[in-house]
Amino acid sequence: MIAEIIAIGSEMLTPYRQDSNSLFLTGRLNDLGISVAFKTVVGDNADNLTAVARTAISRADLAIFMGGLGPTQDDLTRESVAAALGISLKRDHAIVTEMYKRFAERRIHMPGNNAQQADVLEGAELLPNSRGSAPGQWLETSINEQPKIVVLLPGPPHELQEMWDQQCMYRLRALAPSAAIATRVLKVAMMGESAVDERTAPIYKKYPNVETTLLAGQGQVEFHLRAxxxxKEEAQAEVDRLAGELEDELEDAVFSSAGESLEEIVGYYLQMRNTKLAVAESCTGGMIAERITSVPGSSRYFLGGAVVYSNDLKTLFADIPPLMIEAHGAVSKEVALALAENIREICNADIGLGVTGVAGPGGGTEEKPVGLVYVAITNGLKQEVVQRRFFGDRDRIRRWASQQALDLVRRMLM
Amino acid sequence: MIAEIIAIGSEMLTPYRQDSNSLFLTGRLNDLGISVAFKTVVGDNADNLTAVARTAISRADLAIFMGGLGPTQDDLTRESVAAALGISLKRDHAIVTEMYKRFAERRIHMPGNNAQQADVLEGAELLPNSRGSAPGQWLETSINEQPKIVVLLPGPPHELQEMWDQQCMYRLRALAPSAAIATRVLKVAMMGESAVDERTAPIYKKYPNVETTLLAGQGQVEFHLRAxxxxKEEAQAEVDRLAGELEDELEDAVFSSAGESLEEIVGYYLQMRNTKLAVAESCTGGMIAERITSVPGSSRYFLGGAVVYSNDLKTLFADIPPLMIEAHGAVSKEVALALAENIREICNADIGLGVTGVAGPGGGTEEKPVGLVYVAITNGLKQEVVQRRFFGDRDRIRRWASQQALDLVRRMLM
Incomplete structure (x- = not known):
């Protein structure tokens, strides 16, 4: 079964807004074994929309239209899809009566054009909207003896998602060729995409039945596996077998095997080991603390720390001797280690983290170039300091550095 | 002139990846007075791609294809567009020779299929790629006596953007109906979208020739104006007149009139007034410091501060008396003010900021619900504390709180 997803709305043809509903729908369709072959964006223009609908209905088995179902003159999806199918719209008077009632309850006069929301494609079922006013529509029909499914959904994501999951999934499951799908997500820390791919391609290529997608971010590579x-058992066994081989190859570089973020994993370990963390950040400027505290409940294991951006504050909050900064520079192994040691002691934490580096774009020298970062960790017994050179812009360098810091915590607790 | 943008690549039909090049191109096309009427995404499949190309070339005056120009078997754009146009491809042997040379210089054998990158649509010009190996193509032709422009661009954004700006803009400017366009961006802090719209709709509706788009984020609403x-002078005068009226209506809620971010504006003011800032953050957990230090050169005005997540650290780093926390609670006006006052004094800063609140989703009470936030500021002479109740999830509440903090700094320095 081939699907096309059509997003309707002139705002999605500006430089500022993008359709994101199609990502949600693609995930759900893939779960049923249905591929998306085309995605189209079209504005609130009856001629263009009718042309797009005609094309979609002819080339896809399943055409999903999103948006343009409201009460205004710009809402043209119903009539355009009807025109493309060569069928008529029928006003559902029971729905109109209900609408009048709802407006009356709120003691508001119902504007006349609201009634167009009750215009139903001939042969379609209305899909009630539990989170908004515009109902969706579900039509099973055939064109030249080819069965076709046409679905109209509201544009706002929270309305669309609820309607899809509650009312469309079971209908589609009954029609789609049965397929049992299993998925798995692995996340890898502090390796580049090409390094990960070089080591794992010989493995995942042995599994042609598992669709393997690599996604790379700063200091993170994700494997999305689908079979x-x-x-269902057979599909799950297949992705699990590949996931196992990938984990054997990459060993402890894999930090998550069920989709968790690195800050969630770090939080999980800290809480499990009843360990308290404190941080002293220079070049990351608060990013590490911000990431850790983005996890609900992080106050159970995160005490806080200091953003020691100026040299004076390195001395004031983390007891770094001015002479040490003079001798080695603020960006040095020595200062990173002292930041970690001292913030741990001062805050009475179990683990201390210290980070210092050159985030750029200015401030680099030949000896200490932009992207040079030192990250140190200590638990009082053992200490470690890592020197790294990251590339890219300021944001990218800071993200890599914060990822390195979180990964050191994870490795210390593993 | 009507444009269609076609993104080619099976990875953009997964739940994980989205075309973003079309936003860039839409902005550039709008600058020339050209609207985008359709956007299409299609996978690496010759039949589907040819069908999409045929549709695009018939309904648009300008069809821009992105991706699928590389050397692999999956790169089908050239042959599919040729098939849709009913023309042939000609191999440019001078280009092939150059390719062989480049490979030879690096002492690598050139795989044979690389030569397909020199296959040119009959009548098209090749567009050299200064940032990659796949050249683009520019074709001016006509179908049923309608002039058509067909452009093939590489998929990687840094290659596409360079090629568009250096080689396509001037060609298109010569062909597009001349239009003088002016744009303007205004940004508004700490007002909701509906409040902004209610106050400004009567104003911007008086300017039907200016296209006004409102974009809302956490604690921020942006006006994008285009006429x-x-x-050019006339268009600029029109957007400037509307921008002036909007600024008069919203007064000092407008923090930026040329697109700068709030952290950039705050940095600009701090530097201009030679003023140093320090912060003590509880619920925002480092987000304020992270935002301020995201601006290059922020070390000139930002000293740093403390992330006082636990009560002990509030005492340790910001001298908050435990009795004050006991009496008023950690989330209180008193603690916020003391955080601001004390961090300023301890760090020897000119301005101190203090933030405390309930970020949720847990930890709320009837008296102190999730979303309650106190933000305090002082410059030693005057102090201010703001009590706010924000709604939404943890990330949203923290973003609103950090926005409120930055906005207080801006207002104090204005």
Missing amino acids: SAAT | SAAT
């Missing part, structure tokens, strides 16, 4: 088979 | 007129 279909005759039964 | 076209006979001359």
Whole structure:
């Protein structure tokens, strides 16, 4: 079964806004073994929309239209899809009566054009909207003896998602060729995409039935695995077998095997080991603390720390001797280690982190170039300091540095 | 002139990846007075791609294809567009020779399929790629006596953007109906979208020739204004007149009139007034410091501060008396003010900021619900504390709180 997703709205043809609903729908369709072959964006223009609908209905088995179902003159999806199918719209008077009632309850006069929301494609079922006023529509029909499914959904994501999951999934499951799908997400820290791919391509290529997608971010590579088979168990066994081989190859570089973020994993370890963390950040400027505290409940294991951006504050909050800065520079192994040691002691934490580096774009020298970062960790017994050179812009360098810091915490607790 | 943008690549039909090049191109096309009427995404499949190309070339005056120009078997754009146009491809042997040379210089054998990158649409010009190996193509032709422009661009954004700006803009400017366009961006802090719209809709509706788009984020609303007129001066005068009226209505809630971010504006004021800032953050957990230090050169006005997540650290780093926390609670006006006052004094800063609140989702009480936030500021002479109740999830509440803090700094320095 081939699907096309059509997003309707002139705002998505500006430089400022993008359709994001199609990512959600693609995930759900893939879960049923259905591929998306085309995505189209079209504005609130009846001629263009009708042309797009005609094309979509002819080339896809399933055409999903999103948006343009409201009460205004710009909402043209119903009539355009009807025109493309060569069928008529029928006003559902029971729905109109209900609308009048709802407006009356709120003691508001119902504007006349609201009634167009009750215009139903001939042969379609209305899909009630539990989170908004515009109902969706579900039509099963055929064109030249080819069965076709046409779905109209509201544009706002929270309305669309609820309607899809509650009312469309079970209908589609009954029609789609049965497929059992299993998925798995692995996340890898502090390796580049090409290094990960070089080591793992010989492995995942042995699994042609598992669709493997690599996604790279700053200091992170994700594997998205997906397999279909005759039964759910078989599909799951296949992705699990590949995931196991990938974990064997990459060993402890894999930090998550069920989709968790690095800050969630770090929080999980800290809480499990009843360990308290404190941080002293220079070049990351608060990013490490911000990431750790983005996890609900992080106050159970994160005490806080200091953003020691100026040299004076390195001395004031983390007891770094001015002479040490003079001798080695603020960006040095010595200062990073002292930041970690001292913030741990001062805050009465179990683990201390210290970070210093050159985030750029200015401030680099030949000896200490932009992207040079020192990250140190200590638990009082053992200490470690890592020297790294990151590339890219200021934001990218800071993200890599914060990822390195979180990964050191994870490795210390593993 | 009507444009269609076509993104080619199966990875953009997964739940994980999205075309973003079209936003860049839409902005550039709008600058020339050209609207985008359709956007299409299609996978690496010759039949589907040819069908999409045929549709695009028939309904648009300008069809821009992105991606699928590389050397692999998956790169099908050239042959599919040729098939849709009913023309042939000609191999440019001078280009092939150059390719062989480049490979030879690096002492690598050139795989044979690389030569397909020199296959040129009959009548097209090749666009050299200064940032990659796949050249683009520019074709002016006509179909049923309608002039058509067909452009092939590489998919990687840094290659596409360079090629567009250096080689396509001037070609298109010579062909596009001359239009003088002016744009303007205004940013508003700490007002909701509906409040901004209610106050400004009567104003911007008086300017039907200016296209006004409102974009809302956490604690921020942006106006994007765009006008076209006979001359650039006329268009500029029109957007400037509307911008002036909007600024008069919203007064000092407008913090930026040329697109700068709030952290850039705050940095600008701090530097201009030679003023040093320090912060003590509880619920925002480092987000304020992270935002301030995201601006290059922020070390000139930002000293740093403390992330006082636990009560002990509030005492340790910001001298908050435990009795004050006991009496008023950590989330209180008193603690916020003391955080601001004390961090200023301890760090020897000119301005001190203090933030405390309930970020949620847990930890709320009837008296102190999730979303309650106190933000305090002082410059030693005057002090101010703001009590706010924000709604939404943890990230949203923290973003609003950090926005409020930055906005207080801006207002104090204005």
